[in-house]
Amino acid sequence: KVEYARALLEKPITVSDLFSQNEMIDVIGVTRGHGYKGVTYRWGTKKLPRKTHKGLRKVACIGAWHPSRVCFSVPRAGQFGYHHRTEVNKKVYRVGVKGDQKSASTPFDLTDKAITPMGGFHHYGLINEDFLMVKGCVVGPRKRVLTLRKSLLTHTKRVALEKINLKFIDTASKWGHGRFQTDGEKKAFQGPLKKDREAME
Secondary structure, three states, rough: OOHHHOOOOOOOOHHHHOOOOOOOOEEEEEEOOOEOOHHOOOOOOOOOOOOOOOHHHHHOOOOOOOOOOOOOOOOEEEEEOOOEEEEEEEEEEEEEOOOOOOOOOOOOOOOOOOOOOOOOOOOOOOOOOOOOEOOOOOOOOOOOEEEEOOOOOOOOOOOOOOOOOOOOOOOOOOOOOOOOOOHHHHHHHOOOOOOHHHHHH
């Protein structure tokens, strides 16, 4: 292992060197922070009746007389979010390469389009590096640093061993209603705009 690590020193390592399509990976990160929250928001406990003294978003009884301390299992107010979490078994749907203008094309949808949707990803921007497309969501807000690792388990289930064959990747705008998949499709539908005519003149 030491010799292998020494051979990789000061050498670029791409995403495709580590991960491949149809593989199961683990995602480690810090969740989205919500600050100090009350017990109703944090644990989803039932609100007390309207006429309750000193507030109703509380836990009515936090334990018996004995044991004479509050058990760990009693819902309490406190920090919600910004917790370190590890999510296991995220399936890799696609491994993208930097500069590939057909990274969102599939055998069923032969349109030449990159993975970035029209107008860019919401509060992120353009994808101009290698990328991984994984099933489901990952922890944290946009731009939060995540650690990806190989799965520690030996997978035998059909879901884990299934070969993924994507049919369509939606690249419509995520800012509005998103009617068009590519800029060319939008221009073909709308025709030349005033700014286009002015530019030609």
